[in-house]
Amino acid sequence: MRRFTLIAVPYFWLLVLFLVPFIIVFKISLSDTALAIPPYTPTLDLSSGWEGIRGFFAALDWENFTFLTTDDLYWKAYLSSLQIAAISTLLTLLVGYPVAYGMAQSPDEWRPTLMMLVILPFWTSFLIRVYSWMGILSNEGFLNQFLLWTGLISEPLQILNTNKAVYIGIIYTYLPFMILPIYSALEKLDASLLEAAEDLGCSRITAFWLVTIPLSKQGIIAGCFLVFIPALGEFVIPSLLGGSKTLMIGKVLWEEFFSNRDWPVASAVAVILLLILIIPIVLFQRNEQKQREAEGQ
């Protein structure tokens, strides 16, 4: 009984905070748009009894999902989101790995401080931090002023309102999610393994490739998923830093909901996005499982 209660708590949590909202969104995606509050039909009318319920289900259809396939905006937005998320994940890895490596190599007494510095940006509002990037990247921003002052460029660089700014924004925002799992994998690495590799004939660089990288693989995979999954549905960064040409599904979703007030189509977009996200999440969990098995736990 006690075990049941213990298990019931997380399941109840999932049911209330995930499954119920999902069912509501899924239901809206099957509805039709209407000039009403809420802006869709049908709504469940229990006062007319059994007939009402039957009528409610009869009015639901897959129309909105078909609509998504007819307009190429949607699949282009999905593809472009996947591309932006994938590229920025790779770039975050390239920036994050050396940082994590440096932290793991630093003297013990420095590590808590470095760790705090990585987490420190979270203490400020995410929105404010993205706004400040606008100040840095705009044509009159600090970066361009600095580059003009050094004489490296004669014309200001157009960074803000392009995909470049989106990449910079995503890398900046999600870097800690990349650093922390890689750092925790590298920190556990036994230094004598590298000495053993050198002793057996590796140079420092081959030892890094043959020992350090494979042994931090789990951290790399975890970090990549932690960046890729939220980056795919990212809305704030592309809408603030990106231009009109930046196509991301999060932005499309927002426009459908708030500009078009077409809740059913927006919900359909959200349901598809969730399905796309489920694939990497399942892969991620399988990876975790495999790791646990490999470590013999």
Place this chain on the structure above:
Amino acid sequence: MAQTVFAPWEEADQKPLIQFKNVTKRFGDFVAIDNLTQDIYAQEFFALLGPSGCGKTTMMRMLAGFETPTEGQILIAGHDMKGVPPNKRAVNMMFQSYALFPHLTVAENIAFGLKREGKPKPEIEDRVDEMLRLTRLEKFGKRKPHQISGGQRQRVALARSLAKAPKLLLLDEPLGALDKKLRQETQFELMDIQEKTGTTFVIVTHDQEEAMTVASRVAVMDEGQIIQVATPADIYERPNSVYVADFIGDVNIINGHATRAGDGYDIAYAEGTGKLHAKTTTDLGNEGKCALAIRPEKVSITAQKPAKVTNAVKGKIIDIAYLGNLSTYHVELKGGQMVKAQTANTRRLERRSFTWEDDVWLSWTDTAAIVLEG
């Protein structure tokens, strides 16, 4: 059949494989190795023995190339090792933690060093099979390190370090993680493998029993210096200092004042007691302070004063340590000096001749005790 004794250190025409020449290693202010000079010969099983922090691990790490001497020279096979990185030395090391690669199988671990040499695949496979056979791990080649026992991991580490057929194998506390019984078995295996492969082994250990069992020569170290280098038997029977005598095995140390008498010294150790006599070649001058070291098993314990013995002293049994095959009697002499005497338990325990508070005589011959500078 006449057997030649393996003792290259006594032959003048032998060239040492390893030479430490006035090596000093400092870490900041701490002197880990203090102006040390030592030769080690090919095919030796050389043990570095000492308490933790005595510098034995530093010596080994300098041989492997992980540390460089602050001053002095290390030569391997006549070549100065200065500036030669670990991966360019014909030296392999077996790590205390074994340092097996957790992401590779046992066979891949053993093949790791061979692959770096760029040898052809079939040759590598043959060598790996050979090493698996040597260490009796044939069945475990495909397992990962976490899927085998501690003793097996120890053998994988040994196989991996031997796979490249190094001139010199360094073993850092190789048996430290094993339980006592397995450790004793493995000691003999190690000696066996050392003999089969003809590799020079340098072993670091703090376990004197282990050093005595496996080594051809033992170097007892303290505070960055080698106090004595000798065969296990010599280290035990003829320690050159109180430190070595005390570090190796059990010993009674009696401090006293020596006066030359005949072919040795008479030693006065307490007020109002007779003098002890010991034969020695140690020269303390005509008289001086000295320490007498006597192994407990060389002290006889009797109820009556034995006749015709050079040294006989009376005392009272304070404590008895029963070890199964042996018993150690702690006897207090007149004047408070404690002396341990060890006898084999050839009779059943209930028929033991002595018990607590018994007055007994302890005796030893004039060659049993070693006279050391006090």
